[in-house]
Amino acid sequence: VSEAFYRHPTALVESSDIGPHTRIWAFAHVMRGVRIGREVNVGDHCFIETGVSIGDGVTIKNGVMLWEGVRVENFVFIGPGVVFTNDRNPRSPRFPPVAERYRGKRWLSLTVVEESASIGANATLLSGITIGRFALVSAGAVVTGDVPAHGLAMGVPARVVGYVSDTGRRLKFSKTGEARCPETGRRYRLRRGKILYVD
Amino acid sequence: VSEAFYRHPTALVESSDIGPHTRIWAFAHVMRGVRIGREVNVGDHCFIETGVSIGDGVTIKNGVMLWEGVRVENFVFIGPGVVFTNDRNPRSPRFPPVAERYRGKRWLSLTVVEESASIGANATLLSGITIGRFALVSAGAVVTGDVPAHGLAMGVPARVVGYVSDTGRRLKFSKTGEARCPETGRRYRLRRGKILYVD
Amino acid sequence: VSEAFYRHPTALVESSDIGPHTRIWAFAHVMRGVRIGREVNVGDHCFIETGVSIGDGVTIKNGVMLWEGVRVENFVFIGPGVVFTNDRNPRSPRFPPVAERYRGKRWLSLTVVEESASIGANATLLSGITIGRFALVSAGAVVTGDVPAHGLAMGVPARVVGYVSDTGRRLKFSKTGEARCPETGRRYRLRRGKILYVD
Numbered sequence: 001v002s003e004a005f006y007r008h009p010t011a012l013v014e015s016s017d018i019g020p021h022t023r024i025w026a027f028a029h030v031m032r033g034v035r036i037g038r039e040v041n042v043g044d045h046c047f048i049e050t051g052v053s054i055g056d057g058v059t060i061k062n063g064v065m066l067w068e069g070v071r072v073e074n075f076v077f078i079g080p081g082v083v084f085t086n087d088r089n090p091r092s093p094r095f096p097p098v099a100e101r102y103r104g105k106r107w108l109s110l111t112v113v114e115e116s117a118s119i120g121a122n123a124t125l126l127s128g129i130t131i132g133r134f135a136l137v138s139a140g141a142v143v144t145g146d147v148p149a150h151g152l153a154m155g156v157p158a159r160v161v162g163y164v165s166d167t168g169r170r171l172k173f174s175k176t177g178e179a180r181c182p183e184t185g186r187r188y189r190l191r192r193g194k195i196l197y198v199d
Numbered sequence: 200v201s202e203a204f205y206r207h208p209t210a211l212v213e214s215s216d217i218g219p220h221t222r223i224w225a226f227a228h229v230m231r232g233v234r235i236g237r238e239v240n241v242g243d244h245c246f247i248e249t250g251v252s253i254g255d256g257v258t259i260k261n262g263v264m265l266w267e268g269v270r271v272e273n274f275v276f277i278g279p280g281v282v283f284t285n286d287r288n289p290r291s292p293r294f295p296p297v298a299e300r301y302r303g304k305r306w307l308s309l310t311v312v313e314e315s316a317s318i319g320a321n322a323t324l325l326s327g328i329t330i331g332r333f334a335l336v337s338a339g340a341v342v343t344g345d346v347p348a349h350g351l352a353m354g355v356p357a358r359v360v361g362y363v364s365d366t367g368r369r370l371k372f373s374k375t376g377e378a379r380c381p382e383t384g385r386r387y388r389l390r391r392g393k394i395l396y397v398d
Numbered sequence: 399v400s401e402a403f404y405r406h407p408t409a410l411v412e413s414s415d416i417g418p419h420t421r422i423w424a425f426a427h428v429m430r431g432v433r434i435g436r437e438v439n440v441g442d443h444c445f446i447e448t449g450v451s452i453g454d455g456v457t458i459k460n461g462v463m464l465w466e467g468v469r470v471e472n473f474v475f476i477g478p479g480v481v482f483t484n485d486r487n488p489r490s491p492r493f494p495p496v497a498e499r500y501r502g503k504r505w506l507s508l509t510v511v512e513e514s515a516s517i518g519a520n521a522t523l524l525s526g527i528t529i530g531r532f533a534l535v536s537a538g539a540v541v542t543g544d545v546p547a548h549g550l551a552m553g554v555p556a557r558v559v560g561y562v563s564d565t566g567r568r569l570k571f572s573k574t575g576e577a578r579c580p581e582t583g584r585r586y587r588l589r590r591g592k593i594l595y596v597d
Contacts, residue, residue: 010410012209012225026410026427027443029225029243039492044427044445045226045461047243047261057492062445062463063244063481065261065279075493080463081481081522083262083280083321085338089367090317094238094256095274097383098366118488122481122522122540124280124321124339139483140522140540140554142321142339156339156355156554167496168487184495211408211424228424228442244425246442246460262443264460264478282461282479282520284537288566289516293437293455294473296582297565323479323520323538341520341538355538355554 005036008044019056037074061121069110069127076113079121079139084111086127114149118168123158134195136164150188150195163188163195171195204235207243218255236273260320268309268326275312278320278338283310285326313348317367322357333394335363349387349394362387362394370394403434406442417454435472459519467508467525474511477519477537482509484525512547516566521556532593534562548586548593561586561593569593 004020007013012029019038024030028046036042036054043062048054051068058072061080069086072078086108093102101107109128113119117131120139131137132149141158152162152170163171165181171188173179178198179188187198203219206212211228218237223229227245235241235253242261247253250267257271260279268285271277285307292301300306308327312318316330319338330336331348340357350359351369362370364380370387372378377397378387386397402418405411410427417436422428426444434440434452441460446452449466456470459478467484470476484506491500499505507526511517515529518537529535530547539556550560550568561569563579569586571577576596577586585596 027226027244027425045244045262045425045443057490059490059492063262063443063461067279075490077488077490077493079481079483079488080465081280081479083278083338085278085320089335089363090276090278090319091315091367092256092258092274092276092317094258095276095315101366101382116489116493118490120488121483122321122520126338136487138540139481139524142337164487167499168489183499226425226443244443244461262461266478280479282477282537284477284519288534288562289475289477289518290514290566291455291457291473291475291516293457294475294514300565300581321520325537341536 025062043080055115069108070113071110072113073115073117075116077118078113079119079123081122082119083122083124084127085125086111088127116166117147134164134166134168136168148193148195163190224261242279254314268307269312270309271312272314272316274315276317277312278318278322280321281318282321282323283326284324285310287326315365316346333363333365333367335367347392347394362389423460441478453513467506468511469508470511471513471515471531473514475516476511477517477521479520480517481520481522482525483523484509486525514564515545532562532564532566534566546591546593561588 005018005022007024008026010026011024014032015034018036022040024042026044030048031050033050034048034052037056040058042060045063047065049067052066054072055074057075060078063081067086091098113131114133117135119137123137124142126144131147134150135147136152138154142156144157147153150163151160154161167183169183171179189196204217204221206223207225209225210223213231214233217235221239223241225243229247230249232249233247233251236255239257241259244262246264248266251265253271254273256274259277262280266285290297312330313332316334318336322336323341325343330346333349334346335351337353341355343356346352349362351361353360366382368382370378388395403416403420405422406424408424409422412430413432416434420438422440424442428446429448431448432446432450435454438456440458443461445463447465450464452470453472455473458476461479465484489496511529512531515533517535521535522540524542529545533545533549536552540554542555545551548561549558552559565581567581569577587594
């Protein structure tokens with residue numbers, strides 16, 4: 001049968017819910033039931049587990065692992081080697097004292113990456129958090145809590161050290177509380193930790 | 200020949216010392232001579248080098264690399280993307296001034312992960328260390344020294360910031376020096392940095 | 399046709415510019431146009447993108463991803479799970495407001511790892527930087543700027559905390575400003591942040 005998406009000959013694709021113009025590269029593994037939108041790029045050596053949902057226009061660079069409980073919205077960028085998690089208190093499920101805990105799904109905690117956010121290379125995301133729209137997580141950061149929309153999060157543990165524009169440029173606020181994106185000229189205002197569009 | 204363990208068709212398994220009910224998943228590579236116990240789960244894209252020994256009931260999530268000199272005891276959890284090491288002063292062995300050093304095994308330093316410990320996602324373990332029984336290394340930590348039994352290690356470099364129960368729950372000690380696991384109710388006492396069972 | 403280099407049967411090697419005695423291991427992927435010198439070792443699950451140049455005698459441990467814009471000189475050691483980058487403001491290229499930016503190569507920033515340097519396991523390198531000759535980046539470090547020749551860089555973000563010898567040993571400078579490598583006996587002097595050879 002013809003498929004509207006591309007898969008590299010070595011990729012394992014067990015899902016049939018994949019949008020057109022999506023490309024899945026070498027040695028990647030997409031499990032059954034995964035939902036992937038259109039025009040998504042899944043790099044070499046990625047692993048996407050049953051229960052994951054990925055929007056349209058997403059870029060997932062090489063070696064990324066996405067677990068059940070992760071939702072990735074449209075136009076997100078996930079850098080190489082980013083590691084998601086879905087368990088705040090991991091133990092091996094065959095260790096008898098925790099076998100009961102792992103019988104159901106109570107151990108599972110959810111993570112959402114909202115539209116057009118970017119996660120830098122080799123960042124680690126603890127579970128149970130939301131990365132807001134247009135946020136930028138720096139490379140190597142370890143994110144332990146929510147990142148607000150447009151927030152720039154950095155370090156271990158990650159702290160919000162500033163804000164970025166829709167296109168990912170650092171915003172420098174003037175004394176009047178306004179900033180202009182150096183790339184697009186779009187104006188932003190910061191009010192009580194929230195970014196507002198001026199125009 | 201029939202095998203008592205499962206290997207994904209794309210997995211490379213060169214060892215024959217693998218226990219029953221162990222599962223080795225896609226694009227993983229287990230070299231010859233590796234010893235793996237029973238009911239172990241080795242995720243996609245893992246690499247396990249000759250000289251590694253893994254106990255029973257261990258969970259090794261995807262993309263983990265285990266090198267010669269690493270010993271993993273029963274019921275350990277190793278999170279996705281965890282990176283072990285075995286050389287404290289790495290140089291490329293073909294660099295002539297170090298060629299002599301790499302002829303033998305003097306450069307090799309050993310790492311032990313003791314029973315039922317957990318290593319969080321994308322943590323990095325320097326070599327020559329021991330992760331004690333029931334210890335919990337947080338996601339993204341860079342561990343440069345020993346972690347005591349039940350210790351909770353966090354950060355870069357990792358520090359012991361508290362203690363966890365057998366099942367991995369944070370212990371909060373009362374003024375009498377006792378803590379109760381919120382999951383099992385088991386009682387613990389902390390004496391001179393060591394966790395003791397009250398019951 | 400015979401090839402002077404070794405490729406594992408599962409490796410994807412699309413380049414023909416690979417030197418003799420180089421070995422490319424399981425599930426690795428080397429794209430077309432990549433230049434790799436002689437006696438290089440490329441570990442399992444590595445990915446090397448078109449536009450990368452690698453010198454002679456280099457060791458690239460497993461799971462390393464090298465992107466367009468990265469140049470690796472002779473005798474470099476790159477530890478397991480090291481992640482390079484080439485974009486300081488990443489967004490998904492299909493996000494319409496950045497589509498124009500990703501049409502050309504203006505977004506690309508270059509990284510150089512100079513001769514005989516070592517990058518420790520699971521380190522992250524931001525782009526647009528140079529790792530100097532004989533430098534040693536510690537495991538798990540997040541490098542955001544240049545590291546000088548012989549510099550020892552550590553932490554998140556990485557700081558230069560000392561210096562190492564040609565063979566990677568920490569140098570301890572005496573009051574006279576001189577240090578001797580504990581491995582080779584070679585003498586070094588530190589002047590204005592630069593390492594000089596005494597002999």
